[in-house]
Amino acid sequence: MTNNQLDLTVRQVKGRLSIIDVVGDITAFVEDQLQNAYLQATSFGIDSIVWNFSKLNFINSSGIGLLVVMLIRARKQNVRMGAYGLNEHFKRLFEMTRLNEVFNVFETEDDAISAFLGA
Amino acid sequence: METSDEQKEQGQSSWARPIDQIDVKEVPIGATNLNLAGRRLVSPLQGFGPLWQKTYRIHLTGVKQTAGEVMQLWKARFPEFQPKENHFYPSMVGIRPGEVLFIDATVPALPNTPSVLPVASGVVVMYVDDTSFTVMTPEGFPESGWNTFSVQDDHGEIYAQVQSMARSTDPIYELAFRFLGSSEQQEKVWRYVLTHLATACGVTGETVTMEKICLDNKIQWSQVKNIWRNAGVKTVFFKLATPLRWAGRRIRRP
Numbered sequence: 001m002t003n004n005q006l007d008l009t010v011r012q013v014k015g016r017l018s019i020i021d022v023v024g025d026i027t028a029f030v031e032d033q034l035q036n037a038y039l040q041a042t043s044f045g046i047d048s049i050v051w052n053f054s055k056l057n058f059i060n061s062s063g064i065g066l067l068v069v070m071l072i073r074a075r076k077q078n079v080r081m082g083a084y085g086l087n088e089h090f091k092r093l094f095e096m097t098r099l100n101e102v103f104n105v106f107e108t109e110d111d112a113i114s115a116f117l118g119a
Numbered sequence: 120m121e122t123s124d125e126q127k128e129q130g131q132s133s134w135a136r137p138i139d140q141i142d143v144k145e146v147p148i149g150a151t152n153l154n155l156a157g158r159r160l161v162s163p164l165q166g167f168g169p170l171w172q173k174t175y176r177i178h179l180t181g182v183k184q185t186a187g188e189v190m191q192l193w194k195a196r197f198p199e200f201q202p203k204e205n206h207f208y209p210s211m212v213g214i215r216p217g218e219v220l221f222i223d224a225t226v227p228a229l230p231n232t233p234s235v236l237p238v239a240s241g242v243v244v245m246y247v248d249d250t251s252f253t254v255m256t257p258e259g260f261p262e263s264g265w266n267t268f269s270v271q272d273d274h275g276e277i278y279a280q281v282q283s284m285a286r287s288t289d290p291i292y293e294l295a296f297r298f299l300g301s302s303e304q305q306e307k308v309w310r311y312v313l314t315h316l317a318t319a320c321g322v323t324g325e326t327v328t329m330e331k332i333c334l335d336n337k338i339q340w341s342q343v344k345n346i347w348r349n350a351g352v353k354t355v356f357f358k359l360a361t362p363l364r365w366a367g368r369r370i371r372r373p
Contacts, residue, residue, distance in 0.1 A: 058130040061246035061253035061267055065172075065284050068163055072170060072335045089131050096137035096245065097255075098162040 006030045008037040017048045017116050019109065023055040026063030034066055038073065047079060048116040052109065054085025064097050071102055080104065084112045133248045135217035141243060141257055143219060147208035150221035151239035153357055154350035158257035160243055163334075166263030166286025167342040168293040170335040175306075177313040177327045179270075179277040182320045186272040187249045189279060193268060193316055194252065200315040204234040205308045214252050218244045226261075226351065230300035237358055240350040242266075256285070259348035261292045261301065279316055281309045284334070289345040291352065293338075 006024035013019060018041035026034070041049050059067075074081045082104035086094065094100040106112040143156040163170050179189065193200070194214040198207040208221040221241040225234035238261065242254035251269035256262055264285025271278045287293040295301040310327040317325055 060130075060133065060248065061251070061265065062269075065265075065267070068284065069334060071164070076335070089134075092137045093134060096135065096160065098160070098165060102164050 006033055008033055010037055010040045012044050012046070013113055014117055015044070016046050017050060017113065018042070018044055018046050019050045019052055019112075021052045021055070023057075025058040026056065026066060027058075027060050028062035028066070030063075031066055034070060038070055042077065042079060048082065049074060049079055050082040050084065050106075050109070050112045050116065052085050053083055053090060056085075056090060059090070059093065064093070064099070067099060067103075071099075080116060082106060082112045082116060084109055133216065133246055135243065135245050138217075138243075141219060145211060147210070147221055149223075150208045151223055151354070151357070152221075154240040154259045154348075154353055155219060155221070155257060158259060158348070160245075160255045161258055161260070161263040161288070162255070163264035163284050163286055165342060165345075167289045167339055167345055168287035168296065169333055169337065170264075170284070170286045172332045172334050173283045173306075173309075174330045175281045175309040175313055175327050176330075177279050177317050177322075177325050179279055179317055179320050179322045180325055182277050182322055184277070184320060186270040186277055189270045189277060189316075189320055190250045190252075192319060193270065193279070194247075196319065197268075200312045200319070202308055202311045204304070214244055214247055216244055216247050220244065220254065226295065227300040227304060230298070230303070232300070234304060236351060237354045238351045239354045239357070256288075258288075258345065259350035259353070260288060261295070261351065262286065263288045263342075263345075279313055281313060286335075286339070288342075289349055290343060291346060291349055295351075 006026065009021040011019045020037050020041055071081055084106040086105060094103065094105065104115065106115060140157045140159055141155050143152060146152045197214060198209045201207050204225045206223045210218045210220055212218060219241055224238045226236050226238060227234050228236050240257065240260050242256055244252060245255040245265060246253040251267055253265050253267040255265045262285035264283065266281060266283045269280050271280065287296050306329060313327045
């Protein structure tokens with residue numbers, strides 16, 4: 001079903017926010033990649049991370065678990081987490097798993113940046 | 120990294136449809152229909168106690184079946200592999216996304232004593248694929264979160280695994296997990312399940328390993344309110360009132 005491939009790119013915006021562009025699948029096999037991307041994103045000394053899920057292809061229940069781990073980690077470090085680019089299926093998934101109650105979900109990158117940086 | 124629409128559809132059909140509240144359409148014979156209908160599902164983010172990830176694993180040494188075949192067997196006989204103190208009722212359609220699985224469990228009142236306190240509840244199948252499935256708990260269940268049952272092929276070696284990511288739901292359950300033996304009982308249950316799955320695959324003598332990681336040791340005091348939906352408390356009162364309900368029915372009968 002899945003090819004277990006994932007590309008993650010970390011970008012910095014205005015020195016206070018990191019955007020992680022997600023391309024591919026999030027499953028148990030990509031735990032190290034996600035951890036590394038998170039570390040890279042926080043290494044800039046930022047206070048917010050936004051995940052760009054517009055090219056997320058597939059996520060299974062283990063992948064959702066990994067996102068929960070990232071959220072917990074971010075909370076401990078007082079880093080806010082947001083997401084944008086979720087299609088209808090992934091929005092419904094976030095609702096079912098109630099991730100939408102802790103992830104700030106936005107429609108576009110501009111919305112996310114405005115909300116987090118007040119630009 | 121390009122993926123076909125067909126692959127996307129398959130991925131989507133693995134997941135249950137989101138629900139606001141659990142809708143119980145059919146109750147298996149003998150199951151207690153309590154603490155499920157109308158309840159919301161809860162993730163590890165909504166519970167009360169520290170967040171634990173517990174992974175139970177068994178090596179199915181020399182097994183002839185593929186990971187997919189072992190999972191097929193596990194899904195088909197899931198209730199059979201449970202110990203009597205964690206009674207799962209088979210669902211009519213089996214392990215499918217969105218399916219409600221009823222559970223009548225008992226838990227110990229004190230450490231190292233028999234399980235006597237009833238807890239009637241259940242779980243909802245949230246995700247299913249060829250080699251895994253995940254169930255999510257409803258409000259009032261002892262734990263808030265999910266359990267993933269999977270079979271993995273690691274370079275030709277087959278492993279069966281139960282992994283939970285959950286917090287105790289409220290202070291009563293947290294006390295039970297910490298001091299009254301619920302945690303030990305939970306470990307016993309999953310060891311039993313994996314050992315019996317292994318036996319069904321023709322594997323004996325393998326031991327179950329357990330890895331326990333505290334992902335977040337914070338108590339979420341904002342979730343104390345969950346106590347009002349405690350399935351254990353409600354089940355005890357429901358059972359105690361059984362003679363009264365029976366008498367009431369006798370009196371009303373013409």
